[in-house]
Amino acid sequence: MAILKGACVIAQSGGPTAVINASFYGAAKAALAAPEITRVLGAAHGIKGVLNDVLYDVGQEDPAELEKLPYTPSSELGSCRYKLADPEKDDRDYKRILEIFKKYDVRYFFYNGGNDSMDTCDKISRFMARSGWECRVMGIPKTIDNDLVGTDHCPGFASAAKYIATSCMEVSKDARVYDTGAVTVVEIMGRHAGWLAASAALATHFGAGPDLVYLPETDFDMEDFMARVKTLYEKQGSAFVAVSEGIHYADGRFVSEAETSATDGFGHAQLGGLAVRLAEAVKARLGVKVRGIELSLLQRCGAHLASKTDMDEAMMAGRVAVERAVAGETGYMVAFDCSREGGVYTCVPKLIPLTSVANAEKKIPLEWIGEDKCSVKQPFIDYLLPLIQGEPARPLENGLPRFARLKKVRAEA
Amino acid sequence: MAILKGACVIAQSGGPTAVINASFYGAAKAALAAPEITRVLGAAHGIKGVLNDVLYDVGQEDPAELEKLPYTPSSELGSCRYKLADPEKDDRDYKRILEIFKKYDVRYFFYNGGNDSMDTCDKISRFMARSGWECRVMGIPKTIDNDLVGTDHCPGFASAAKYIATSCMEVSKDARVYDTGAVTVVEIMGRHAGWLAASAALATHFGAGPDLVYLPETDFDMEDFMARVKTLYEKQGSAFVAVSEGIHYADGRFVSEAETSATDGFGHAQLGGLAVRLAEAVKARLGVKVRGIELSLLQRCGAHLASKTDMDEAMMAGRVAVERAVAGETGYMVAFDCSREGGVYTCVPKLIPLTSVANAEKKIPLEWIGEDKCSVKQPFIDYLLPLIQGEPARPLENGLPRFARLKKVRAEA
Numbered sequence: 001m002a003i004l005k006g007a008c009v010i011a012q013s014g015g016p017t018a019v020i021n022a023s024f025y026g027a028a029k030a031a032l033a034a035p036e037i038t039r040v041l042g043a044a045h046g047i048k049g050v051l052n053d054v055l056y057d058v059g060q061e062d063p064a065e066l067e068k069l070p071y072t073p074s075s076e077l078g079s080c081r082y083k084l085a086d087p088e089k090d091d092r093d094y095k096r097i098l099e100i101f102k103k104y105d106v107r108y109f110f111y112n113g114g115n116d117s118m119d120t121c122d123k124i125s126r127f128m129a130r131s132g133w134e135c136r137v138m139g140i141p142k143t144i145d146n147d148l149v150g151t152d153h154c155p156g157f158a159s160a161a162k163y164i165a166t167s168c169m170e171v172s173k174d175a176r177v178y179d180t181g182a183v184t185v186v187e188i189m190g191r192h193a194g195w196l197a198a199s200a201a202l203a204t205h206f207g208a209g210p211d212l213v214y215l216p217e218t219d220f221d222m223e224d225f226m227a228r229v230k231t232l233y234e235k236q237g238s239a240f241v242a243v244s245e246g247i248h249y250a251d252g253r254f255v256s257e258a259e260t261s262a263t264d265g266f267g268h269a270q271l272g273g274l275a276v277r278l279a280e281a282v283k284a285r286l287g288v289k290v291r292g293i294e295l296s297l298l299q300r301c302g303a304h305l306a307s308k309t310d311m312d313e314a315m316m317a318g319r320v321a322v323e324r325a326v327a328g329e330t331g332y333m334v335a336f337d338c339s340r341e342g343g344v345y346t347c348v349p350k351l352i353p354l355t356s357v358a359n360a361e362k363k364i365p366l367e368w369i370g371e372d373k374c375s376v377k378q379p380f381i382d383y384l385l386p387l388i389q390g391e392p393a394r395p396l397e398n399g400l401p402r403f404a405r406l407k408k409v410r411a412e413a
Numbered sequence: 414m415a416i417l418k419g420a421c422v423i424a425q426s427g428g429p430t431a432v433i434n435a436s437f438y439g440a441a442k443a444a445l446a447a448p449e450i451t452r453v454l455g456a457a458h459g460i461k462g463v464l465n466d467v468l469y470d471v472g473q474e475d476p477a478e479l480e481k482l483p484y485t486p487s488s489e490l491g492s493c494r495y496k497l498a499d500p501e502k503d504d505r506d507y508k509r510i511l512e513i514f515k516k517y518d519v520r521y522f523f524y525n526g527g528n529d530s531m532d533t534c535d536k537i538s539r540f541m542a543r544s545g546w547e548c549r550v551m552g553i554p555k556t557i558d559n560d561l562v563g564t565d566h567c568p569g570f571a572s573a574a575k576y577i578a579t580s581c582m583e584v585s586k587d588a589r590v591y592d593t594g595a596v597t598v599v600e601i602m603g604r605h606a607g608w609l610a611a612s613a614a615l616a617t618h619f620g621a622g623p624d625l626v627y628l629p630e631t632d633f634d635m636e637d638f639m640a641r642v643k644t645l646y647e648k649q650g651s652a653f654v655a656v657s658e659g660i661h662y663a664d665g666r667f668v669s670e671a672e673t674s675a676t677d678g679f680g681h682a683q684l685g686g687l688a689v690r691l692a693e694a695v696k697a698r699l700g701v702k703v704r705g706i707e708l709s710l711l712q713r714c715g716a717h718l719a720s721k722t723d724m725d726e727a728m729m730a731g732r733v734a735v736e737r738a739v740a741g742e743t744g745y746m747v748a749f750d751c752s753r754e755g756g757v758y759t760c761v762p763k764l765i766p767l768t769s770v771a772n773a774e775k776k777i778p779l780e781w782i783g784e785d786k787c788s789v790k791q792p793f794i795d796y797l798l799p800l801i802q803g804e805p806a807r808p809l810e811n812g813l814p815r816f817a818r819l820k821k822v823r824a825e826a
Binding site for chain 2: 080171176293295396403
């Protein structure tokens with residue numbers, strides 16, 4: 001493969017994670033070290049930064065600040081949820097991207113995101129190939145939802161899972177502290193896939209966690225739920241329930257969006273999250289003290305509880321994307337091949353075609369979910385446990401996190 | 414002072430904190446080592462454990478498990494919110510307590526709680542004195558609200574403050590990640606005193622935190638709030654607001670309980686916390702994307718972000734209570750005398766009469782709050798900063814917290 005010299009653009013897209021900046025760091029460090037890459041540019045707010053010609057010169061950053069990126073949550077370059085049009089129908093965005101790529105001599109494009117972003121990545125890759133502008137395009141996976149196909153897991157998931165499991169252990173202690181009973185409902189992200197909500201079961205596995213865990217992979221039955229909460233409450237004076245935001249009835253309606261009904265006690269469809277509404281339904285039905293807790297953004301930006309394994313793998317994903325692109329590959333996403341045989345965890349990067357990832361969604365295998373539809377089985381625990389191991393040596397200042405402070409110097413063409 | 418030999422009872426009361434078990438540990442360790450104390454008993458669910466004759470023999474616990482108590486959130490013995498009657502009007506509870514104290518030869522009573530608990534402690538102390546049963550009674554302070562008078566600060570507050578400041582730093586990063594704007598409202602505990610909500614300003618002080626911080630010490634003005642959010646949003650494309658759950662209008666109505674009004678856009682008074690409702694009001698008024706986040710129980714049980722300073726002081730408070738009681742004192746609460754002169758923080762324990770603490774409430778000095786009523790001044794930062802320093806070496810197992818596992822063996826008389 002011929003040597004390709006030129007600038008690279010790194011961009012971050014979709015919902016941020018605790019370790020997406022670790023991938024940025026891994027890619028930037030490898031790119032800054034690669035003789036083939038003449039300049040490392042960071043796009044402001046994902047592909048919008050390319051379209052708007054807002055690119056930062058990463059080479060002008062203080063290396064000591066770049067080293068703090070892995071410990072800095074959220075997407076330091078900014079993110080977007082912009083969806084490119086089908087180039088067959090409207091190729092204006094693509095022409096603009098090509099124009100900017102030519103302006104800065106961009107020959108490498110690294111897009112760090114979830115399945116929508118891999119679709120964007122794939123479209124850009126194909127357009128560049130058609131246009132004759134040689135540009136190698138690589139996807140770097142990222143999503144707390146862990147729903148990308150073709151990879152054992154996604155960077156960002158394990159840190160959110162560690163945050164969720166740790167917080168659920170703590171809440172489990174607090175929610176059962178009084179002699180007067182209480183029912184506590186914790187709402188966890190994951191609209192279609194239950195990987196994150198299932199992580200709450202790890203807390204239970206280690207002795208202090210939710211009694212019931214509901215995932216979007218199965219249908220939610222309000223009557224069965226109420227009966228289980230009632231039984232638990234009568235037996236132990238408390239019930240602690242974890243629910244995915246995406247739980248739905250058998251007819252497909254999201255429980256969070258279900259209409260007001262005398263049966264489930266719901267009302268006020270516009271206000272309050274699922275946790276609060278489910279808790280209120282329990283209160284209306286069973287007349288007990290309730291509390292709804294939504295982990296909200298906290299679970300995806302909780303860098304102080306990041307998994308070192310996750311952080312290291314996120315960095316590796318960024319580095320491998322750059323190394324393989326420089327070596328001649330294009331049109332791929334970095335994925336992980338993992339083994340847990342004999343209790344030994346190994347993770348090896350591989351490349352999978354962007355087309356195989358774009359717009360697909362991986363859910364929890366049904367055989368990993370309990371027949372009661374409110375628990376997970378041992379294979380899920382075995383799958384997750386190695387991913388959350390290790391505590392990063394996060395930089396602190398005055399007892400608080402010391403995040404990276406980038407100068408973000410606008411690049412000139 | 415004569416040597417007093419007998420058993421001691423340690424009990425935990427009120428809302429739990431991240432370090433209330435550190436005080437339990439400090440007291441238990443000192444009591445187990447004191448030759449005057451013949452047996453260390455832990456009451457199940459505060460004073461209710463005494464009334465119900467449910468006492469655990471702490472001496473039968475594995476010392477290695479007791480050592481994990483400081484890192485275990487919530488009240489390991491269980492808590493209660495039971496208020497003793499005025500003994501002048503109804504002394505049945507007091508007679509029952511005396512009966513149990515005699516049954517187990519209890520000569521020392523240590524109650525770990527907030528101002529309500531200090532009132533309980535004070536009443537028991539006086540009743541025992543009147544009854545002629547020699548029993549030394551000491552209060553050990555505890556409250557995330559930091560509202561006890563007569564002490565520089567309360568154990569439990571700083572760990573919650575550290576959790577809040579750290580989480581606000583992380584959320585601040587996440588809440589500003591998109592190119593499309595958003596207004597984020599975080600709700601923090603503290604019904605009457607704003608110490609915890611003000612802690613969010615520490616995040617801002619260190620570069621990533623809320624733009625506006627509203628405390629219950631001042632009156633909330635919805636129009637002023639909306640104007641400030643609008644200005645921020647127009648200037649920087651985002652606004653991040655921290656509010657105390659106890660913010661109220663000038664007429665005293667809590668904003669969280671205010672009636673539906675076309676002016677503030679509120680409705681559905683039964684559902685959703687203040688954060689969600691304020692966020693919805695902003696959405697209704699300004700038509701922007703919003704998110705409400707309630708830190709809920711997470712902020713008071715977040716032991717993984719406990720302050721080592723707080724943990725050490727919580728342990729010290731428990732130890733000092735025992736040591737001074739054994740030395741002959743009774744009817745006091747352990748308090749802290751602190752100095753921050755020349756940037757050097759020192760904390761010295763002292764004893765203050767229970768009567769001086771019971772049912773009083775300490776708020777943030779108004780001169781520490783900005784004239785804009787939505788910021789704090791440097792003296793508050795200087796006050797708080799030393800309290801949140803240090804990271805405890807918390808025990809981990811499988812990448813998750815390893816909490817204490819007590820056997821809780823019922824004591825026999």
